[in-house]
Amino acid sequence: MKELKVELGERSYPIYVGDGLLNDIATTLAKHKIGTKSPLLLVSDTNIAKLYLEQVKSLLEAGGYRVATAVVAAGEKSKSLAVMEDIITVALEAGLDRNSAVIALGGGVVGDLAGFVAASYMRGVRFVQIPTTILAHDSSVGGKVAVNHKLAKNVIGAFHQPEFVLYDIATLKSLPEREVRAGLSELVKEGFILDRGFVEYCDANAERLLALDSEALEHALYIGCGVKAKVVSEDEKEGGLRAILNLGHTIGHALEAVAGYGELLHGEAIAIGMVGAARLSEKLGNPGSIAVETERILRKFGLPVRIPAHMDTDAIMSAMMHDKKFLEGTMVFIIPTEIGKVEINKTVSIESVREVVERLKRED
Amino acid sequence: MKELKVELGERSYPIYVGDGLLNDIATTLAKHKIGTKSPLLLVSDTNIAKLYLEQVKSLLEAGGYRVATAVVAAGEKSKSLAVMEDIITVALEAGLDRNSAVIALGGGVVGDLAGFVAASYMRGVRFVQIPTTILAHDSSVGGKVAVNHKLAKNVIGAFHQPEFVLYDIATLKSLPEREVRAGLSELVKEGFILDRGFVEYCDANAERLLALDSEALEHALYIGCGVKAKVVSEDEKEGGLRAILNLGHTIGHALEAVAGYGELLHGEAIAIGMVGAARLSEKLGNPGSIAVETERILRKFGLPVRIPAHMDTDAIMSAMMHDKKFLEGTMVFIIPTEIGKVEINKTVSIESVREVVERLKRED
Ligand SMILES: NC(=O)c1ccc[n+]([C@@H]2O[C@H](COP(=O)([O-])OP(=O)(O)OC[C@H]3O[C@@H](n4cnc5c(N)ncnc54)[C@H](O)[C@@H]3O)[C@@H](O)[C@H]2O)c1
Ligand SMILES: NC(=O)c1ccc[n+]([C@@H]2O[C@H](COP(=O)([O-])OP(=O)(O)OC[C@H]3O[C@@H](n4cnc5c(N)ncnc54)[C@H](O)[C@@H]3O)[C@@H](O)[C@H]2O)c1
Ligand SMILES: [Zn+2]
Ligand SMILES: [Zn+2]
Numbered sequence: 196m197k198e199l200k201v202e203l204g205e206r207s208y209p210i211y212v213g214d215g216l217l218n219d220i221a222t223t224l225a226k227h228k229i230g231t232k233s234p235l236l237l238v239s240d241t242n243i244a245k246l247y248l249e250q251v252k253s254l255l256e257a258g259g260y261r262v263a264t265a266v267v268a269a270g271e272k273s274k275s276l277a278v279m280e281d282i283i284t285v286a287l288e289a290g291l292d293r294n295s296a297v298i299a300l301g302g303g304v305v306g307d308l309a310g311f312v313a314a315s316y317m318r319g320v321r322f323v324q325i326p327t328t329i330l331a332h333d334s335s336v337g338g339k340v341a342v343n344h345k346l347a348k349n350v351i352g353a354f355h356q357p358e359f360v361l362y363d364i365a366t367l368k369s370l371p372e373r374e375v376r377a378g379l380s381e382l383v384k385e386g387f388i389l390d391r392g393f394v395e396y397c398d399a400n401a402e403r404l405l406a407l408d409s410e411a412l413e414h415a416l417y418i419g420c421g422v423k424a425k426v427v428s429e430d431e432k433e434g435g436l437r438a439i440l441n442l443g444h445t446i447g448h449a450l451e452a453v454a455g456y457g458e459l460l461h462g463e464a465i466a467i468g469m470v471g472a473a474r475l476s477e478k479l480g481n482p483g484s485i486a487v488e489t490e491r492i493l494r495k496f497g498l499p500v501r502i503p504a505h506m507d508t509d510a511i512m513s514a515m516m517h518d519k520k521f522l523e524g525t526m527v528f529i530i531p532t533e534i535g536k537v538e539i540n541k542t543v544s545i546e547s548v549r550e551v552v553e554r555l556k557r558e559d
Numbered sequence: 560m561k562e563l564k565v566e567l568g569e570r571s572y573p574i575y576v577g578d579g580l581l582n583d584i585a586t587t588l589a590k591h592k593i594g595t596k597s598p599l600l601l602v603s604d605t606n607i608a609k610l611y612l613e614q615v616k617s618l619l620e621a622g623g624y625r626v627a628t629a630v631v632a633a634g635e636k637s638k639s640l641a642v643m644e645d646i647i648t649v650a651l652e653a654g655l656d657r658n659s660a661v662i663a664l665g666g667g668v669v670g671d672l673a674g675f676v677a678a679s680y681m682r683g684v685r686f687v688q689i690p691t692t693i694l695a696h697d698s699s700v701g702g703k704v705a706v707n708h709k710l711a712k713n714v715i716g717a718f719h720q721p722e723f724v725l726y727d728i729a730t731l732k733s734l735p736e737r738e739v740r741a742g743l744s745e746l747v748k749e750g751f752i753l754d755r756g757f758v759e760y761c762d763a764n765a766e767r768l769l770a771l772d773s774e775a776l777e778h779a780l781y782i783g784c785g786v787k788a789k790v791v792s793e794d795e796k797e798g799g800l801r802a803i804l805n806l807g808h809t810i811g812h813a814l815e816a817v818a819g820y821g822e823l824l825h826g827e828a829i830a831i832g833m834v835g836a837a838r839l840s841e842k843l844g845n846p847g848s849i850a851v852e853t854e855r856i857l858r859k860f861g862l863p864v865r866i867p868a869h870m871d872t873d874a875i876m877s878a879m880m881h882d883k884k885f886l887e888g889t890m891v892f893i894i895p896t897e898i899g900k901v902e903i904n905k906t907v908s909i910e911s912v913r914e915v916v917e918r919l920k921r922e923d
Contacts (some may be wrong), residue, residue, distance in 0.1 A: 276640040280708065280715075287710045290880075315679075318705065318716045318797075341682065344644065346651045351644075352682045353717060433682075516654070 197417045201336060202428040206356045210336060210424065212417050214409055216363040217325070220251060221258025224296070227358045229321060231259040233294040236286050238309035240269040243301045243327055246369050251300055251325070263289030267308065271461075274308050274342045276351065282312050296321040296358065302374075303334035303461065307349070310340025314355035324357045327366040329378025329412075330462050332419045333385075333440070335360045337427040347514075348448055354432055362420070364412050372405075376497045377462025379404055382415055383492060384469060385422035388439050391535025393418050394492065401495045439537050442529040443468030446552070449514035453506050459499075466498035467555065469531075474551045475543055476530045485531050502555040511552055512545070561781045565700060566792040570720045574700060574788065576781050578773055580727040581689070584615060585622025588660070591722045593685060595623040597658040600650050602673035604633040607665045607691055610733050615664055615689070627653030631672065635825075638672050638706045640715065646676050660685040660722065663699075666692035666738075667825065671713070674704025678719035688721045691730040693742025693776075694826050696783045697749075697804070699724045701791040711878075712812055718796055726784070728776050736769075740861045741826025743768055746779055747856060748833060749786035752803050755899025757782050758856065765859045803901050806893040807832030810916070813878035817870050823863075830862035831919065833895075838915045839907055840894045849895050866919040875916055876909070 196213030211223070229235075235255060239248050244266040255262045265285040267273040286297075297320060299309035306324055313322035324335035341352025370378070379397070382404075386393035396415070397404065403411040423440065430437040447468030451459055459467075470493065473486035490500045502511070515526075526548060530540040560577030575587070593599075599619060603612050608630040619626045629649040631637040650661075661684060663673035670688055677686035688699035705716025734742070743761070746768075750757035760779070761768065767775040787804065794801040811832030815823055823831075834857065837850035854864045866875070879890075890912060894904040 276644050280640050283708050283715060284710065287708060287714065315715045315717060317714060318703065318718055339682065344647050344651060346648065350651065350681060351647060351679045353679060354682055 197413060199417065199421050199424055201356070201424040203356060203431055206431075208357060208359050210360040210362065210420050212362040212364065212413055212420065214364050214413065216361050217247070217251060217366065218254065220254050220325070220361065221260065223359065223361060224255075224260070224323070225258065229296045229323070229358065230294065231261070233292050234261040234263055234289050235295060236282075236289065236291055236297045236312075237262050237264045237300055238267070238282060238297060238305055238312065239264070239300040240267050240273065240302075240305050242269040243305065247300060247327070247366060261289075263291070267305070269304075271304055271343065274304055276342055279308065279312055279315075279342055282309070283316060286312070286316055291316065291320070293317050293320060296323055298323045298325060299335075300325045300327065302326065302328035302331045306331055306334045307340050307352070308342060310338075310355055310357070311342055311352050314340055314353035319355065322355055322357045324360040326360065326362055328370060328374055329367060329416070330374075330381045332362070332378075332416050333381045333423055335362070336420055336423045337437075338431070339433075348452060360420075362416060364409060364416065367412065368407055370407075373460065375405060375407065377460040379496050380462035380466040380493065380498050382419045383496065384442055384465065385419040386535060387469060387489065387531060388442050388529070388537045389422050389426070389535065390418065391533075393422070394534055398492050398495065405496065435539070438527070438539050439529050442531065442537055443472055445515060445526075445528055446471040446511075446548075449511045450502060450506065452514040453510045454503070458503070463499050466493045467500060467502055469493065470500045471551050471555055472529060473531050474554070475528060475547060476532065478547050478551070479530060479540065479543070481530070481532055485534060488534055489531065501558060502552060504556050506556065508549065508552055508556070512549055515548070561777060563781065563785050563788055565720070565788040567720060567795055570795075572721060572723050574724040574726065574784050576726040576777055576784065577728065578777065579729050580725050581611070581615060581730065582618065584618050584689070584725065585624065587723065587725060588619075588624070588687070589622065593660045593687070593722065594658065595625070597656050598625040598627055598653050599659060600646075600653065600655055600661045600676075601626050601628045601664055602631070602646060602661060602669055602676070603628070603664040604631050604637065604666075604669050606633040607669065611664060611691070611730060625653075627655065631669070633668070635668055635707065638668055640706055643672065643676055643679075643706055646673070647680060650676070650680055655680065655684070657681050657684060660687055662687045662689060664689045664691065666690065666695045667698035670695055670698045671704050671716070672706060674702075674719055674721070675706055675716050678704055678717035683719065686719055686721045688724040690724065690726055692734060692738055693731060693780070694738075694745045696726070696742075696780050697745045697787055699726070700784055700787045701801075702795070703797075712816060724784075726780060728773060728780065731776065732771055734771075737824065739769060739771065741824040743860050744826035744830040744857065744862050746783045747860065748806055748829065749783040750899060751833065751853065751895060752806050752893070752901045753786050753790070753899065754782065755897075757786070758898055762856050762859065769860065799903070802891070802903050803893050806895065806901055807836055809879060809892055810835040810875075810912075813875045814866060814870065816878040817874045818867070822867075827863050830857045831864060831866055833857065834864045835915050835919055836893060837895050838918070839892060839911060840896065842911050842915070843894060843904065843907070845894075845896055849897060852898055853895065865922060866916060868920050870920065872913065872916055872920070876913055879912070
């Protein structure tokens, strides 16, 4: 078992990464002073519930906890105010009070949704993250929680840090292959923004990671969570530095919005977005090798690196305008300046973005 | 013009109280570093919009601001996630970004709703309160923002402090008489919890206050906001002390929930609730004169002091169980121990509450 810490003063918390950690969930809660008097709310989605909900619920009940459960439909569509309202119905009916905690058992969808419930229920109760996807190494660390609006993703939310993150890599074995690839996209991203050595590790161990080899996965998630934790510690509320985590996300989010939630997985969309950002980097005068290398590594993980040709360029561009990163008329982009290093660039013109988008649609 | 400050470290902010202050809204925004580059969102309800929206919008535009407006149906029902979603549609379509501000022009409904939008939109943008009811002296100060759930009031929300509160008492002249009385209920409450002298002022000046005499109103709102500001400064997140502001609210909220939103105004419900709390105080061994005096003063303001006989006691009791103040099985009550002084009491039995409720239904 590996442990690392997100340093945020009095809101600091640990991330536990290891094989089989779920078995200790009740004692871990107790260690974090979450008592058995007030009921817990365990939130999950239909896929995860089938696999792990009863197990987790039993483990909690064996530890003396009363547990209410809310199971939402799997998929991005559940990140909505309407579903949030349903979960709060469950919470109220179960008598959750201010000393209760909300536990997210699932991927980024469940984490973001349950996290916003925890942030808002009675103006904030405690929150625990049990990520069950690789991508959730990102979403479960840092306290960004949100639901979607039909016009934009993640636009309704809060900053609400968990008490702890418990990452049991045993749960990852059941992930569909496509989800594995998409999750690894975001994991390699942590290397692209801050850690060249980790990019090299991923490059060299792509097959082991795709095969969910325990040792490789534990190492990679530990490093990946570590990058995320470091950035978040230095910039909790996305005042500046934290924006670098959004490498590939400006274009990626726009693609997700235009594709209609579902056609592209988040990790797939940002794989394309990372290639886009590298292409923009070239336009800004950095070496073309960054884009070539980025593309090569992402292809190794079986990730898409081109925009589906049927997508409308105008629609993509206008989705980008709605994006939070479009600040006061300037396009803010995270640009890789070499492998393992990025900058926050505010000089990218809308025209050059359009060119990159068009080229990424035309090429093979 | 009177000015006072809510002391909250880096989240400190001023409250301006005076006649005609709205005329300076644009310069006040500028003084608070809210620039003209990003659009503003002005939220109001149908009643207030008819009276003041065009005026405020023009004043802002004259100051160089772009202004999007969202007008919601007047009344408590608008404090919902669904209406929040509609407002966010307006915000997105108007291109509100992270440097934008949301301005609440209205009573507590608009303030709570717009405040939760400001707290959640892109995980938090700046917020300005322009209260237009007397009751909103309470809701506009302290950063508690929320919407309702069908099972409980204010159960979905956040703490989100405004940049400033601008209280233009000129806007109060158009308030319906019933709203005036209800607002004064909450204003006198500030005296009951912390300031005997202010209770005496209200007692002596009831007629002037009911007639909306400018001088009396400016004084009373200044003192009332001051009590609220003081309590909030000492306890921003309702860890302890802040609970005293809820005098009359445990019973009051239950009555509002059972009555169906609308039958009882908030201020009316808490007037009854304050009498209830004073009766409980007597049961706990304090002088009966507190209840007699509380009732006498509230009657002077034309406020209800009895529970409508048709309301079901069981329903009232069960609504109380859902209330946030029902913590881990103990009933937490704010109890007046003399006029101008309260305590947070955790020994009140559910049975004694039921007795008080029953008596308040039977008596004239
Ligand atoms: N809050 C943040 O900082 C942040 C960061 C990145 C992404 N996100 C969000 O995360 C979401 C994407 O997360 P995700 O990729 O984890 O998606 P997800 O939560 O939808 O999970 C992907 C799919 O895998 C299934 N699944 C999850 N765990 C499983 C398991 N162990 N076994 C079998 N199936 C399993 C799910 O049911 C779902 O169908 C997006 O909504 C994105 O906006 C948030
Ligand atoms: N956030 C807090 O700390 C806090 C504290 C107390 C109450 N509240 C909330 O405040 C709400 C009640 O506030 P309220 O009593 O101001 O109700 P309100 O906002 O509904 O206003 C009352 C009525 O008066 C109308 N109105 C408002 N200003 C007017 C004006 N100047 N002229 C004419 N009509 C006007 C409104 O349209 C409405 O019909 C409740 O939802 C309550 O939960 C919040
Ligand atoms: Zn992401
Ligand atoms: Zn109140």
